[in-house]
Amino acid sequence: MSGSTIQRADAELKHTWRARFQTLPPAARHALRAALLDLRKDALYRAQLQWRRHKAPMACYWKAVGVYAGHLARALR
Numbered sequence: 001m002s003g004s005t006i007q008r009a010d011a012e013l014k015h016t017w018r019a020r021f022q023t024l025p026p027a028a029r030h031a032l033r034a035a036l037l038d039l040r041k042d043a044l045y046r047a048q049l050q051w052r053r054h055k056a057p058m059a060c061y062w063k064a065v066g067v068y069a070g071h072l073a074r075a076l077r
Helices: 003-022 026-052 056-075
Strands: none
Touching: 003 056, 026 056
16 A cells, blocks of 8 residues: 555545544533543553553553544544
């Protein structure tokens, strides 16, 4: 898969999810965004904790959870 193909697929996916999120009532979007931001904060904390415990695979897992939660929260703005 070439870089431009991946970029097109990413753009289509972003557009699809943004459209789906916009169909939610504002109160639901706000509550979901708040929950995702809480998840992001907790996951990034857990990533640091696992890194300090020398458990790199779990640190990577929690870091990814935090990053994805943050991306989804931004899509809800």
